[in-house]
Amino acid sequence: MTTDAGGDVDGDGLASRDPRREYDDLLVNRVESTRPAAELRRLRADEEAVRQGWVAAGVVLDPEGRVLVVDLADRGWALPGGTALPAEPLAATVEREVREETGVDAAAVRPHAIHDETMRAADGSVPPTPFRVVHFEARAPTATVPDDLAALGDDDETVRAVEWRETLPDGVYDAEWTDCVYRRIVA
Structure with missing residues (x-):
């Protein structure tokens, strides 16, 4: 896991969304992954989040400092979040997704971290x-x-529970990175 603040932005037409242009203190988790070409083609065709390329997630805190988590059927306990709509500011995305997944109205304060993954086909195709x-x-x-x-939730997303917790639940989705981001925000 890399936690630095720099980073070039790909020429993907969405560079203006990248919070690294405005904030130089973000935690950055850069990942390069290689997948079978057929799997990457399927992800690009079928997964909205991969097609759009940008997702926003929230570490939502209540007045007592508790964190909001959602139990989703497809991934278990997670921070609420989801895919940015075309041209939607990421702060608006996180506010909309928190409301859709949890029913909670929350105001985005600022970004603190970015998971930046580049997926490549094993054969380069x-x-x-x-x-x-x-x-x-x-x-x-x-x-x-x-x-x-x-x-x-959405039509393809089943919400099993929404809770305020004193800390992140055991087994939270992408636990190591999520815990790192959470600790950064509550510190």
Whole structure:
């Protein structure tokens, strides 16, 4: 895991979204991954987050300093977040996704970290594919969560639970990186 603040931005037409242009103190997790060409083609075609290339996630804190987590059927406990819509500012993305997944209204404070992955085909037949997750600090004015979970999430996303926790739950999605980001924000 790399935690530095620099980094060139790929010429992917979305460089203006990159928070490294505005913040020079972000934690950066740079990853290069190699996948079978067929898998990378499928991801580029079928996965909205990979097609868009930008995701925003929130470390949402309530007035007591508790963190908001969501239990999703496809990945377990995670920070709320999701894919940026075309031309949507990342701060707006995290606020929208927190509301959609948890029913909580939270205000983005600022980004603190970016997971910056470039996926490559093992045989070089697919163009390198950037995928970035920007982690924001966000604040909620109250610690209320909805009773009806059926209205939360997207059609392809099942929300099993929404909770405020004193710390991150055991087994949180991408635990090492998530814990690093969380500790940065609550420090």
